[in-house]
Amino acid sequence: MPEPFSRRLFLAAGVAAAEAAQAQDSPQRAPVVQQPYPQSNLPAATNPIRIVTDRDIDPNEVALLKAAAPNVEVFVCSNQDEYLDRVRDAEVIIGEPHEDILRRAPKLKWVQVSGAGMEWMDQALRNSPVVVTNCARTFAPGITETGMGLLLCLTRGISTYYMPQFYKHQLRPIGTPRSPDHIELAGKTMAIVGMGGIGSTMARRAHYGFDMRIIATDAKPLPRPEYVAELRTPAWFPEMIQQADVVVSAAPLTALTERMFNEAAFRSMKPEAFYIALSRGKLFDDMALVRALREKWIRGAGLDVFPIEPPPPDHPIYDLPNVVMTPHTSGWSPDRETRLIALYAENIRRYSVGEPLVNVVDKQRGY
Incomplete structure (x- = not known):
């Protein structure tokens, strides 16, 4: 016999939603109407x-x-x-x-x-x-675990430096203890576009689990959770991504968000920044991202979604060493x-x- 339905189980799955509803006064927050x-x-x-x-x-x-x-x-x-x-x-x-x-x-x-x-x-x-x-x-728990995993693969050099060596039965350290080949997340700024289930869960885990500073945008009138330093309307997006070390796309796909991560957006990000795509692939221009990664406008990208899934075998995204991808399975x-x-x-x-x-x-x- 199946277990009886438990409202406790359902409500436990919404802990992130309850935490997100804890309103905090913020003098820096722009009004959301x-x-x-x-x-x-x-x-x-x-x-x-x-x-x-x-x-x-x-x-x-x-x-x-x-x-x-x-x-x-x-x-x-x-x-x-x-x-x-x-x-x-x-x-x-x-x-x-x-x-x-x-x-x-x-x-x-x-x-x-x-x-x-x-x-x-x-x-x-x-x-x-x-x-x-x-x-x-x-789906937010699995998606955000994958998101943090993709990010750690990039910041700790796992996918860029060490897995390629491992496949060749080699393993040697890259850089030195002082060189920036291995990056710590503590104290870094994560910018999140979209504070729904994925965005709010990602924010909570990055802040409490990795000591990151979180800034975010959302189109709905949300109270600012205690683990978010600044939450504003989407109009803040161009300014927000300029100051971020990690930018996470977690917004829904609409006419306003499609290809919002375009050439102008990637060019405005820090050269040492990482882009993490978790919600919908059509939020970013894939060829603009390829160019951004090739020409070092940004440092790397972790992608669970793509505009065309799966990317065709001849897509240049496969040739980039500063990308780590999963095939839209993060919520499984x-x-x-x-x-x-x-x-x-x-x-x-x-x-x-x-x-x-x-x-x-x-x-x-x-x-």
């Missing part, structure tokens, strides 16, 4: 609650979803024909439905997206009355799946009684 977070505003559900998905959810996980509220029906569709048939009676969809699915689902009230990014959302869903929730923060782990199902279950419970849902997406902003 935005609309409030969207609310679900759905009445209590009628029974039965019919949930349809084409995602890979196993029977034990289905049992946890059914246990979240009375009279829940979950249909895991094994093929497209079954999915198209089932959505006709769906009140809830777990997945990423496009316009053709919306037309077939007249009873649909709520979409629980199975990922965090919303760039796939088409105009039909954006303009519909259907409430959309995503999985923001669910068994623990991540546990948090994912816990989030679905908590939202089903809330939906069943008319409580505000977790992670409601602002469909006009796109995140």
Whole structure:
């Protein structure tokens, strides 16, 4: 029998969110004027609650979803024909439905997206009355562990100097104890673009775990956490990255953020700075990054995402010694799946009684 759903498990996964909500007065912080977070505003559900998905959810996980509220029906569709048939009676969809699915689902009230990014959302869903929730923060633990791992590979010379030697059955030290071939993070400044789940978790870990100074931007009106020295609106971005030793892109992909890391941005960074890409690959111009790394505008880059995934075999990114990459797998782990199902279950419970849902997406902003 599957373990019963535990709200404690779900709430434990949101510790970073709770810490981020600790407001601290900051005389340096620029005012953030935005609309409030969207609310679900759905009445209590009628029974039965019919949930349809084409995602890979196993029977034990289905049992946890059914246990979240009375009279829940979950249909895991094994093929497209079954999915198209089932959505006709769906009140809830777990997945990423496009316009053709919306037309077939007249009873649909709520979409629980199975990922965090919303760039796939088409105009039909954006303009519909259907409430959309995503999985923001669910993947942040693994992603930020990978982010710090990529950074340490670069700062400690592991990927640049020592792994290439290791593959040749060689190992000799590079530089001297005094040379800047090995860099410590303590006291360095990390600039984070986007203080959502990834950005806020990265900030907390870099500050408390590595004694780094954190500065950041975000488009939403967030209180400044105690582990962030300065938090401002996106207008501060050009100035912020000039003073950073590490720049982390953790923003959602929207029309305003696409290719924001372009030639001008990379040229304005410190020559000794590192760029870490964790949220969406299309936030950066890959050829501008290649040039920045070749011509030493910046010192190195750690990438879990790329504009085209995977990069084609002839892409020049593969020839650069000051790059370390993973294939958009930073959010993977068994623990991540546990948090994912816990989030679905908590939202089903809330939906069943008319409580505000977790992670409601602002469909006009796109995140």
